Amino acid sequence: MKRIIDFFSIICIVVLTSFNIPPTNSPIVKTVVIDAGHGGHDPGCIGSKTKEKNITLAIALKLGSLIEKNFPQTKVIYTRKTDVFVEIYKRAQIANDSKADLFISIHCNANPSKNPYGAETYVMGLHKSQANLEVAQKENASILMEENYSTNYDGFDPNSTEAYIIFSLYQNAFLEQSLLFSTKIQNQMKNYVGFHDRGVKQAGFIVLYKTAMPSILLEAGFLSNLKDEQFLISAKGIESVSTGLFKAFKEYKLELEGDQKIINNTDVDTNKTETPYQLILNESNKLTKDTSLFPTKKDEIVFKIQFLTSTEKKLLTASDFKNVDNVQEYFQNGLYKYVTGSEKTFESALVLLKKIHEKGFKDAFIVAYLNNKRISPQDAVKLIKKE
Secondary structure (H helix, E strand, O other), X not given: OHHHHHHHHHHHHHHHHHHHOOOOOOOOOOEEEEEEOXXXXXXXXXXXXXXXXXXXXXXXXXXXXXXXXXXXOOEEEEOOOOOOOOOHHHHHHXXXXXXXXXXXXXXXXXXXXXXXXXXXXXXXXXXXXXXXHXXXXXXXXXXXXXXXXXXXXXXXXXXXXXXXXXXXXXXXXXXXXXXXXXXXXXXHHHHHXXXXXXXXXXXXXXXXXXXXXXXXXXXXXXXXXXXXXXXXXXXXXXXXXHHHHHHHHHHHHHHHOOOOOOOOOOOOOOOOOOOHHHHHHHHHHHOOOOEOOOOOOOOOEEEEEEEEEEOOOOOOOXXXXXXXXXXXXXXXXXXXXXXXXXXXXXXXXXXXXXXXXHOOOOOOEEEEEEXXXXXXXXXXXXXXXXO
C-alpha cells in the first residue's frame, strides 16, 4: 500500500510541476494587437494642421514594424492599416479572436483650451476625476458613428454620466499587467520622447472594457496644443513616439518572460541633453514663416518635382504619396508643398517627372532652386549653360 501511495505522490509531483513551471524559452507575449484610433469617416480630434486618425495610424504602423524587426517571433496584428473606419467592438473582437497577449490602443488628445499638453496612458477602470471621464466620453463617442450602436453596446450611451457606473462593477483580471505596461510607457514618453508626463490613469473606455488581455490606451499629446501638434506632425515626432512605445514594449515583454537584465532597467538614455520633443520644437522656432527646407551648397542648382500642394500639413509617410521616394516638404505662401528628387540637370529631372506622372500625379511639374531659393527652371538652365 505504501508503494502505491509513494508512486501516486511521485505522479502528482510530476503533473503539478509540469503545470507550475513554464516551458523553457516559451514567450509570454506571443501576439500583440496594435489599434490605431479612429479612421475613415471618424477623424477623431482635429488640430489646426492635422487629424487624430492620421497621427495614430502613422504611430501604429511604425511601432508594428519595430516589433516585427526586433522580435520576429512575436505576431503583430493591426486593427487597421489604412484610413478606414473600424467599429470599436470589432477592434476588441480582433484582439480576442487572435488570443492576443497585449492590446495597445493609440490616440491623441484634445481640449477646448489650448493649454493642456503632454501624454497620458489609461487602463480600464472607473474614472476618478471629471477630466478622466471626459476623455473616455470623447473616445467612446465614436460608437455613435456605427450602425446599430445601441444593440452592439447593450444600450450604452457614451454621453450619459450614469452609464459609466457599470465600470465600478468591472473587475479587470489583467489590471496589474496593464498598470505595469502603462507605467513603462509613461516613463518612455517623459524621459525618451520628452512629453510632459500626465501620468497613468483609469477610465471607462469601451475598447478596453471588451478586451480579454492586458490592455492600455495611450493619449499621445494634445492636438489642441500648438507645441504638441507641431511635434506630432513631424516625421521625427512620429518616429520618437513609436520608438518610445517600442522601448516600453521591449522592457515589458522581457520582464514578463524572466529576462533579469531588463528588470529595473528603464532603457532610457539619461546622458542626452535634449529630448526629441525639445529638438523638434527648437528646429521649428528657427524656421521663418515662408522658407524652403532644402539646404544647398553655395551656387548649387538643383531640380525637384513638385507633385502635391495642400492647405493641411501631411505626414511624410501618408498614403497620399503613393510610394514616392524621398518626399520633402516646404511651406510657402500659406501652403504646404511636397517635392521629390534632387537632380543636377534638367534632363534627369525630366526622367524623374515622367516616373512621378506614371505614379498618378499628372499635375506634377519641375521646380528649381539656387542657393536654397526657388527660381524658374528656365533661369536655372541658363545659369548652368553659363558655367
